[in-house]
Amino acid sequence: MVRGRPRDTGVEARVLEAAMAEMRAGGYDGLSVDRVADRAGVAKTTLYRRWPSKAELVVAMITGLRAAVPFEPSGDPRRDLTELVTGIATTLSAVPTTLIADLAAAAAREPRVGESVRALWAERHAAVTAVIGQAQADGLVPGHASPAVLVDQLVGPLYYRLLVTGEPIDSAYVRELVHSTLGPDPEKS
Amino acid sequence: MVRGRPRDTGVEARVLEAAMAEMRAGGYDGLSVDRVADRAGVAKTTLYRRWPSKAELVVAMITGLRAAVPFEPSGDPRRDLTELVTGIATTLSAVPTTLIADLAAAAAREPRVGESVRALWAERHAAVTAVIGQAQADGLVPGHASPAVLVDQLVGPLYYRLLVTGEPIDSAYVRELVHSTLGPDPEKS
Amino acid sequence: MVRGRPRDTGVEARVLEAAMAEMRAGGYDGLSVDRVADRAGVAKTTLYRRWPSKAELVVAMITGLRAAVPFEPSGDPRRDLTELVTGIATTLSAVPTTLIADLAAAAAREPRVGESVRALWAERHAAVTAVIGQAQADGLVPGHASPAVLVDQLVGPLYYRLLVTGEPIDSAYVRELVHSTLGPDPEKS
Amino acid sequence: MVRGRPRDTGVEARVLEAAMAEMRAGGYDGLSVDRVADRAGVAKTTLYRRWPSKAELVVAMITGLRAAVPFEPSGDPRRDLTELVTGIATTLSAVPTTLIADLAAAAAREPRVGESVRALWAERHAAVTAVIGQAQADGLVPGHASPAVLVDQLVGPLYYRLLVTGEPIDSAYVRELVHSTLGPDPEKS
DNA sequence: AGCTAATCGAGACGGTACGTCGCGTCTTTCG
DNA sequence: CGAAAGACGCGACGTACCGTCTCGATTAGCT
Known part of the structure; x- marks a missing residue:
């Protein structure tokens, strides 16, 4: 169906994790795309293929943080x-x-x-x-x-x-x- | 009293004004220290003598915004x-x-x-x-x-x-x- | 063999030529790295990737001057x-x-x-x-x-x-x- | 006769000595006028009053090195x-x-x-x-x-x-x- | 089996900004 | 008037980052 080489499924998780670590350490400005790629063991090209900019990368990272919070209204x-x-x-x-x-x-x-x-x-x-x-x-x-x-x-x-x-x-x-x-x-x- | 050449009092005002203009135009990232110095007619070194970094400059600019706000409680x-x-x-x-x-x-x-x-x-x-x-x-x-x-x-x-x-x-x-x-x-x- | 993007072979020649011109005009001190890069149509980062300092750049330029000098001993x-x-x-x-x-x-x-x-x-x-x-x-x-x-x-x-x-x-x-x-x-x- | 404060006679020696030390440590380019003045315990103004440029300062320093060398021709x-x-x-x-x-x-x-x-x-x-x-x-x-x-x-x-x-x-x-x-x-x- | 297409790693590249250093000039106050 | 102190303009240096690019190597599906 899809021709070429399939995307490495592990990349996304590794990159987002690395981005999270960088963000914790130095905030948004302190997060360097080069360092994130390096830390994730991924080429910068690969990173940019998935997220077209640093902002989008951070967006994805944040979105990944969304945890389903169970809430059942009690009526009170x-x-x-x-x-x-x-x-x-x-x-x-x-x-x-x-x-x-x-x-x-x-x-x-x-x-x-x-x-x-x-x-x-x-x-x-x-x-x-x-x-x-x-x-x-x-x-x-x-x-x-x-x-x-x-x-x-x-x-x-x-x-x-x-x-x-x-x-x-x-x-x-x-x-x-x-x-x-x-x-x-x-x-x- | 103070030995050396006194600081040019006009510098501060001109720089902060220029910084404000730049910030309005392009936000924090769009604010370039070189451009601010240029616009204020001041050497970059002079600017850095007073504010050790771009961040400090912006902080000073904000602080300068504090206007004495006259307020007289009416009782209501x-x-x-x-x-x-x-x-x-x-x-x-x-x-x-x-x-x-x-x-x-x-x-x-x-x-x-x-x-x-x-x-x-x-x-x-x-x-x-x-x-x-x-x-x-x-x-x-x-x-x-x-x-x-x-x-x-x-x-x-x-x-x-x-x-x-x-x-x-x-x-x-x-x-x-x-x-x-x-x-x-x-x-x- | 070599993994990344190959170096632009024209860069070296253009930069060294520009450096030579600058050096001729103003000597070592008059040679500005920014101007050399500009004149060569090259980003300063590219220049610094090859020569880690202005001094090394000049050394490379000199080395490039070595011309094969044909000499045939005549016996006299x-x-x-x-x-x-x-x-x-x-x-x-x-x-x-x-x-x-x-x-x-x-x-x-x-x-x-x-x-x-x-x-x-x-x-x-x-x-x-x-x-x-x-x-x-x-x-x-x-x-x-x-x-x-x-x-x-x-x-x-x-x-x-x-x-x-x-x-x-x-x-x-x-x-x-x-x-x-x-x-x-x-x-x- | 001469009005005003007389020149501090110790300045010259202290500055030249400091300049020599700087020159030994880092050569001509490594010699910084600011540092020389600082090391000599002298204001930069005072230094520039005597030697109008870094080059002239070095000239004076070199000239001070000239030692009288006794030489008596023996005829051989x-x-x-x-x-x-x-x-x-x-x-x-x-x-x-x-x-x-x-x-x-x-x-x-x-x-x-x-x-x-x-x-x-x-x-x-x-x-x-x-x-x-x-x-x-x-x-x-x-x-x-x-x-x-x-x-x-x-x-x-x-x-x-x-x-x-x-x-x-x-x-x-x-x-x-x-x-x-x-x-x-x-x-x- | 060979061709084709997409991905990945690696790194060069342009551009822009940052913060630092040095020189020489200036403007003050103190002796 | 000299000296100390330091502000100032100017210009250069070397670094960091972003996003784009050009390669070779790999891994699949399709003919």
């Missing part, structure tokens, strides 16, 4: 949101801050990187939005704010602390965020 | 917060997004840069915190959330949209943020 | 030595003095350069030595001096005038040298 | 020439070869350096010329060669070996040179 928005936001916070804390920052910078520069980064979070953000929407429909959340804004106010502070203020993000903070958004827990009074 | 938290958050949003929008993102990346890598960036916003964030605190004391804001969290929820979403989702930040959005934080305006019902 | 040592020494003097005069001097300086610093410079003259000096030896065997040269010393006394003064005294080297001077070494021409008395 | 040209040429050879061997070579290179580039180098040797070369002339007048040297050429043939080979062939210069070689120039010693037969 307070519990569900806490679980979801905690998951996001945990993921953000698992990688070096510089990586997140460099990714944001690359996203600002390269539209394609931006898309891939957004796609990375899409699933989780959609889940958050869904929970918020359902809670509002059930009257459990004050209705004077749009769901989109509430999502931003739940997730945005995580990035804000990470990239701007540098203040710590712990489970207490996540609870405070949810608490502030949903209002006081009626069952606890 | 709704109006004051809208004004303050609008000011922050305006400033963020006035410079290229890449600049903000690159700044965040540099801040993550270099503690010194992080400090300078935080110092950049310190004044405004203090003002927001003060207004929130006063409003809570006056009973105009629901008291179930700490002021620090509320500040994060007011300002964080701006960065979040800018650096992550890429969604637009307009005056309507700012109003929604304030609205969501303070609750429905009682005077409007 | 007076005529042969005059021809050979004139040839050396002509070559020395054809290039800027600074080039010769810089070469000697480089040779003193870098053994490898020294070798290449000596190799440059090897052929001609061997010819001079051969002629002197033959003449001595034939009794045409006073035998109280070793051939090696006579060669030094024939060729050394050329360098001496060029590099030290700065006095001119013309055909009359060459004749005087040969005359002084061989003694008066018996046929002319 | 063979002995006198041996003594003189040995003295030159000794001086040449006392300093690093690179220094001699760099000096020659600088002389070729900078006319003023050339003059100073020639002046350095003037005294000794004049002595050699005088002895040769006297010997010729006394009929002790074959008269078919001009004194100037004979001088070149006595001194030139020293530079030739030093800068070109790299062959050693010892007392035996000096004797051979004199021997070759004056012819066989009649007293020894």
Whole structure:
């Protein structure tokens, strides 16, 4: 069917792994295509055949990070949101801050990187939005704010602390965020 | 007092202005030190004597953007917060997004840069915190959330949209943020 | 056999030619690597891939000057030595003095350069030595001096005038040298 | 009489000494005016007030090297020439070869350096010329060669070996040179 | 079995920018 | 007025990186 020599299936994994290591070490700018190829034991030609630019390579690497996060809504928005936001916070804390920052910078520069980064979070953000929407429909959340804004106010502070203020993000903070958004827990009074 | 030839005071202003122009035109990567020096009518050595690297130059440029923002609390938290958050949003929008993102990346890598960036916003964030605190004391804001969290929820979403989702930040959005934080305006019902 | 892309054979010639032109115009210091690359229509990186420094480039250029000099001994040592020494003097005069001097300086610093410079003259000096030896065997040269010393006394003064005294080297001077070494021409008395 | 602060008399010596040390270490190109000034504990301005360029500084340094060499002609040209040429050879061997070579290179580039180098040797070369002339007048040297050429043939080979062939210069070689120039010693037969 | 087509490794190449070094000039303050 | 200190302009050097290119060697499917 396909004529010539088939592509080496191991190349992709080795290159993306090498790229990840380079990115961890030196961020986006510190990632050198030459070094990635070298570290992966692959010719630069081979690399460029698959990803037409450094940005696209990083995009692919990021996309590969997307892990399927199992989430089953329990119906209790307070519990569900806490679980979801905690998951996001945990993921953000698992990688070096510089990586997140460099990714944001690359996203600002390269539209394609931006898309891939957004796609990375899409699933989780959609889940958050869904929970918020359902809670509002059930009257459990004050209705004077749009769901989109509430999502931003739940997730945005995580990035804000990470990239701007540098203040710590712990489970207490996540609870405070949810608490502030949903209002006081009626069952606890 | 100081022995040698004093530094040409005009250099700094000319260089930073040139750097700003270059940054606006082509982002961080598009900013060439040679071109900046050329445009500022300054030798590259002179430039490097003051800022030891391109990154430091950009940091200095950003720091120079800190404008004293006159703010007089009116006593009405709704109006004051809208004004303050609008000011922050305006400033963020006035410079290229890449600049903000690159700044965040540099801040993550270099503690010194992080400090300078935080110092950049310190004044405004203090003002927001003060207004929130006063409003809570006056009973105009629901008291179930700490002021620090509320500040994060007011300002964080701006960065979040800018650096992550890429969604637009307009005056309507700012109003929604304030609205969501303070609750429905009682005077409007 | 050789794996990668083969080197562009035209590069070397074009660069060395450009370097020669620059050297003629402004001497060693006046030779700018950037300008050479530009004039040769070659990227500076390409140039540095072959010659790791400006000095090595100049050395290569000099080495390239070695021209096969046809020499057929006539049997008359007076005529042969005059021809050979004139040839050396002509070559020395054809290039800027600074080039010769810089070469000697480089040779003193870098053994490898020294070798290449000596190799440059090897052929001609061997010819001079051969002629002197033959003449001595034939009794045409006073035998109280070793051939090696006579060669030094024939060729050394050329360098001496060029590099030290700065006095001119013309055909009359060459004749005087040969005359002084061989003694008066018996046929002319 | 003279207004203002008098010149610091120690400056000159300290600078020339520092320049000599730099020149020994790295040759003419390796000598940096900034470093010389620093090492001498002198401001660059002060240095440039005295010597208008790096070349002139080196000239002054070389001139300072000229040592008065006592020489009393004995009347025996063979002995006198041996003594003189040995003295030159000794001086040449006392300093690093690179220094001699760099000096020659600088002389070729900078006319003023050339003059100073020639002046350095003037005294000794004049002595050699005088002895040769006297010997010729006394009929002790074959008269078919001009004194100037004979001088070149006595001194030139020293530079030739030093800068070109790299062959050693010892007392035996000096004797051979004199021997070759004056012819066989009649007293020894 | 031979031809054809695609892949891979290796490295040359152009272009652009970076940061450093050196020279010689200048502008100050201090003695 | 000399000296110290250091800023400044200019120009060159050598390095790093990106993305393109040109090779030879390999590995398949197709005729």
